[in-house]
Amino acid sequence: MRRNPRSWQMQTARVAEAWLGRRLPDAERWVRANLIDARGPWCQRCGHSCFESHSPLQGCDLCLHKSGVADGVCRVGRYQGGCGQLVCRLKYQGWWELARPLGQRLAHVVRAECGGDFFRSALVTPVPMPPLRRWQRGIDHADLLARETAREGGARYCRLLWRLAGRPQARLTRSQRLAAKVGGWHLHAFASKRLPGSDVVLVDDVLTTGRTASIAARLLRQGGAASVRLAVVAVREHMNRDFAHKTEVCSDQVG
Numbered sequence: 001m002r003r004n005p006r007s008w009q010m011q012t013a014r015v016a017e018a019w020l021g022r023r024l025p026d027a028e029r030w031v032r033a034n035l036i037d038a039r040g041p042w043c044q045r046c047g048h049s050c051f052e053s054h055s056p057l058q059g060c061d062l063c064l065h066k067s068g069v070a071d072g073v074c075r076v077g078r079y080q081g082g083c084g085q086l087v088c089r090l091k092y093q094g095w096w097e098l099a100r101p102l103g104q105r106l107a108h109v110v111r112a113e114c115g116g117d118f119f120r121s122a123l124v125t126p127v128p129m130p131p132l133r134r135w136q137r138g139i140d141h142a143d144l145l146a147r148e149t150a151r152e153g154g155a156r157y158c159r160l161l162w163r164l165a166g167r168p169q170a171r172l173t174r175s176q177r178l179a180a181k182v183g184g185w186h187l188h189a190f191a192s193k194r195l196p197g198s199d200v201v202l203v204d205d206v207l208t209t210g211r212t213a214s215i216a217a218r219l220l221r222q223g224g225a226a227s228v229r230l231a232v233v234a235v236r237e238h239m240n241r242d243f244a245h246k247t248e249v250c251s252d253q254v255g
């Protein structure tokens with residue numbers, strides 16, 4: 001597994017390339033090939049695909065009588081298919097080079113949906129990963145995505161939230177996710193100076209139930225954020241509320 005992507009790995013990759021003739025796969029080309037037809041219209045209130053785009057105020061049939069996720073959802077595509085495979089390669093196989101092209105796509109979507117002025121004045125922050133899981137996984141994919149999204153959009157990257165612990169949810173069913181205890185979320189001390197009146201773009205890899213994003217958004221609003229938009233690479237869609245969570249995308253995933 002690749003760790004600390006900015007330092008020794010890049011050197012190792014260069015040495016391997018120079019001495020062994022090995023070249024890392026072209027992340028940009030890989031992303032381009034897997035995102036064909038990935039976007040399509042979606043409901044900006046819950047993130048699900050629609051026949052036509054729905055604004056955060058309108059909502060779709062699925063979220064009509066439910067609260068929306070944060071103040072709206074921007075997404076690159078659906079979790080099913082190539083978009084989900086990209087997330088898995090970044091998240092579980094440590095292919096950190098994917099973070100840049102995926103972050104660029106995410107920035108383009110946020111700019112298109114929210115406007116360039118909104119984006120440039122916003123704070124971009126990742127959904128936090130507990131330190132122990134970061135160490136086990138060797139990569140904080142949401143943090144990498146947030147950095148690249150902010151860089152591409154000319155926005156300010158800022159780690160506003162932190163978590164001490166949290167149970168991995170990748171293998172939980174939807175009902176288990178909703179029933180799981182969620183605690184240990186905190187705002188960084190310096191957030192009280194930056195947050196009041198700011199718009200926040202909260203970045204994560206996948207949106208499933210929206211519970212994690214809602215907790216983060218609530219905390220950010222309590223800290224004074226004017227609005228919180230969720231930006232995710234993929235939305236895991238389901239046609240009914242009791243869907244069985246057996247993903248066809250990441251059958252070999254760990255954690």
Ligand SMILES: [Zn+2]
Pocket residue numbers: 043044045046047048059060061062063064
């Ligand atoms: Zn909806």
